[in-house]
Amino acid sequence: MPQITNPILPGFNPDPSILRVGEDYYIATSTFEWYPGVQIHHSRDLANWQLVTRPLTRKSQLDMRGNPDSCGVWAPCLSHADGLFWLVYTDVKRKDGSFKDAHNYIVTAPAIEGPWSDPIYVNSSGFDPSLFHDDDGRKYFVNMLWDHRVRPLLFAGIALQEFDPVAGRLVGPISNIYQGTDLKLVEGPHLYKRNGWYYLLTAEGGTGYDHAVTFARSRNIDGPYETHPDQHILTAKDDPLNPLQRAGHGDLVDSPDGKTYLVHLAGRPTTQKRRCVLGRETAIQEAFWGKDDWIHVKQGPLPSLHVELPGTRDEAAYWAEQRYEFDGALHRDFQWLRTPETDRIFSLTAKPGALRLYGRESIGSWFEQALVARRQTHFSYDAETVLDFAPTDERTMAGLAAYYGRYNFFYLAVTAHADGQRELLIMSSEASFPDGKLRFPALPVPIPNTGTVRLALTIRGPALQFFYALAGAELTPIGPVLDASVLSDECGGHAEHGSFTGAFVGVAAQDLNGTASPADFFGFTYRPVRDPSDRYEV
Incomplete structure (x- = not known):
């Protein structure tokens, strides 16, 4: 199988959420204060990606006038269910100090190119929301919880609540299902289901050089969640010489032939001051499931610069x-x-x-x-x-x-x-x-x-x-x-x-x-x- 060199989405393309529908892969990434909101790239081979749409194009969906730098659209989540594409996103109006004004919304579309609906407002209790479609038809909304009172409690865990798509609102009790590890700053939650287990993937350690992907599981969607034996399935925090640094905030996808891949953000620092001029980019790693029903990153937990993928990158186009x-x-x-x-x-x-x-x-x-x-x-x-x-x-x-x-x-x-x-x-x-x-x-x-x-x-x-x-x-x-x-x-x-x-x-x-x-x-x-x-x- 051919190798590609990470990242697969070079330049400012952070917080990837990946989805496969049939033979088509899609990745949604954060755009922050840049308009239109959310970048969605498409691929058939995981190696070559084409920007196909930015779905948040009108005032009813997104108006960021007055948003400070690096606020705006954070960590979108893209999913597909009931014949629709679902996009969850945050519009952050304030991020500095003890408070964060982070408003979470959902839009839908029959096709990836749209038309995308006006947004449904969901909550403002924290950022990095995602939507999980369970196999019984129920839907659950997860986001990190923000606690303004005292550090390190600002990141107070991962909240889960059922979402009623007919009523267009959250229903039932709110559960704090996971507080993370001693690395702290737990965020970026994604839920999956496999072999009777609910799996929770999160980001920890902040989005700097201690960033990591953490994994946990439970037999019940509302927990308790047991942390992966290795705690962090992907991180470069212990190897400052690895070419991909700041590795974290990931998402999983299965290929048609049964392989599993993890997409994640990473930075490539330059100069002795370790500055990431191209920002946080999207990279990819192959992963596999062990006999113990835990996932592992191939050659992990360090992110690999070179990865085998089904496709070969078009270097001439790049x-x-x-x-x-x-x-x-x-x-x-x-x-x-x-x-x-x-x-x-x-x-x-x-x-x-x-x-x-x-x-x-x-x-x-x-x-x-x-x-x-x-x-x-x-x-x-x-x-x-x-x-x-x-x-x-x-x-x-x-x-x-x-x-x-x-x-x-x-x-x-x-x-x-x-x-x-x-x-x-x-x-x-x-x-x-x-x-x-x-x-x-x-x-x-x-x-x-x-x-x-x-x-x-x-x-x-x-x-x-x-x-x-x-x-x-x-x-x-x-x-x-x-x-x-x-x-x-x-x-x-x-x-x-x-x-x-x-x-x-x-x-x-x-x-x-x-x-x-x-x-x-x-x-x-x-x-x-x-x-x-x-x-x-x-």
């Missing part, structure tokens, strides 16, 4: 240059931040052949900013676009951004001086937590007040360099080499346990005068680059 034209439809690779009201931040018809952004709030705003971007999925790449923009003063700007969140981004913007002279300015929020103040790593460069500007950047591992060119000229470097490794979970303002997304690259526009000045972008190119220094590149 390394292919992506040229995006803005010719009437926004390519599926792109997302934006928080808002369902897209016509306020961009248009694909206002200027033929261009993506028009309407300048809104400042870059890093948690409410309404015009930033359209795609994931960074390679450690080294080039990106470029062509911009036509006429700023009026220093409060109007548009350009090319390498972005993680409010506290870590790099932005090459076309803007203007107070006298109206157009100029290029590099803005950085590097290491700005907690003050959030901009840094300016180079003096502004005056440019003519009319004409398009070509903007580009290169990332080679931890090194980022911006470039520009006026019409008819070659690209010229601008500013110093910048530290691209800060575009990582570890530098998002909340260290490894509080920043959950990944690096993006895209286009942005701001108008702090409130006049929504337009900026037109003509095409966008993302070009992966093979770099010998990329130790973990797939």
